[in-house]
Amino acid sequence: xxxxxxPFERRLQIAGVFLILGxxxxxxxxxxxxxxxxxxFLGLGxxxxxxxxxxxxxxxxxxxxxxx
Amino acid sequence: xAVPVAFLLLLILFCVILIAALFMRPGAxxxxxxxxxxxxxxxxxxxxxxxxxxxxxxxxxxxxxxxxSCHTMEAFGKSLHVDxxxxxxxxxxxxxxxxxxxxxxxxxxxxxxxxxFKSKLRxxxxxxxxxxxxxxxxxxxxxxxxxxxxECLHCHEGARSFEAGAxxxxxxxxxxxxxxxxxxxxxSGCHDVVHNVATLNNVKLWNGGQ
Numbered sequence: 001x002x003x004x005x006x007p008f009e010r011r012l013q014i015a016g017v018f019l020i021l022g023x024x025x026x027x028x029x030x031x032x033x034x035x036x037x038x039x040x041f042l043g044l045g046x047x048x049x050x051x052x053x054x055x056x057x058x059x060x061x062x063x064x065x066x067x068x
Numbered sequence: 069x070a071v072p073v074a075f076l077l078l079l080i081l082f083c084v085i086l087i088a089a090l091f092m093r094p095g096a097x098x099x100x101x102x103x104x105x106x107x108x109x110x111x112x113x114x115x116x117x118x119x120x121x122x123x124x125x126x127x128x129x130x131x132x133x134x135x136x137s138c139h140t141m142e143a144f145g146k147s148l149h150v151d152x153x154x155x156x157x158x159x160x161x162x163x164x165x166x167x168x169x170x171x172x173x174x175x176x177x178x179x180x181x182x183x184x185f186k187s188k189l190r191x192x193x194x195x196x197x198x199x200x201x202x203x204x205x206x207x208x209x210x211x212x213x214x215x216x217x218x219e220c221l222h223c224h225e226g227a228r229s230f231e232a233g234a235x236x237x238x239x240x241x242x243x244x245x246x247x248x249x250x251x252x253x254x255x256s257g258c259h260d261v262v263h264n265v266a267t268l269n270n271v272k273l274w275n276g277g278q
Binding site: 004006008009010012013015016017019020022023024026027029030031033034035036037038039041042045046049052053056057 | 073076077080081083084087088090091094095097106110111114115117118121122124125126128129133134137138192195198199
């Protein structure tokens with residue numbers, strides 16, 4: 001699986017990877033009944049989701065302005 | 069109200085599929101529709117999944133099953149099945165005076181503005197003690213502070229058995245003292261047999277109603 005050569009699209013893909021990993025951790029913690037599930041949910045899943053959203057938002061503000 | 073786990077898992081699956089599709093074709097975000105889809109899939113849906121997941125996890129942490137999942141708490145779980153009505157926790161659990169599915173939380177949360185929050189912080193401390201230190205023996209576990217009558221009165225206040233009970237009315241100063249938390253319900257010699265985990269080996273258990 002190749003990342004795009006376009007910087008904006010590449011950042012979107014990186015954000016997507018973080019978000020997918022975060023969502024998978026979240027799903028795992030929902031079926032895991034142990035007391036540590038909540039900590040992993042927030043500590044790992046939350047950080048991955050946060051990282052994905054930050055990368056996505058960063059990709060939006062880092063688009064070069066067009067010179068009209 | 070907690071969101072059903074199955075619904076949340078389906079939402080996560082839906083979100084993962086959309087993100088994967090966007091990963092495969094990032095060029096789709098050139099169009100206005102693609103940009104809106106990216107915003108929904110990379111921002112709105114993950115936040116929705118996260119917030120619903122937090123709600124679900126918080127709700128789960130109030131369940132009796134969750135509290136008893138730590139080995140240290142097994143004796144306290146056993147005390148809920150003592151076949152003796154003088155055991156306060158057992159009498160409440162077996163007669164469904166507290167919801168059987170969240171019996172620990174119902175009695176051990178603080179009914180104050182930040183009571184739930186304080187309960188969660190205590191829970192985090194319990195997880196820390198359980199996994200990173202040596203947890204005390206069940207019979208040595210004590211409450212952080214004296215049990216407040218406020219927690220009992222949350223349900224019993226206004227109930228006929230409490231307001232009109234013969235013992236509660238034997239002294240005119242008793243009910244006001246209970247309400248003011250000046251005379252403890254459980255440590256004044258009235259309802260002082262609660263879990264008593266140190267003596268569980270000598271008592272008969274009742275496992276009906278399961």
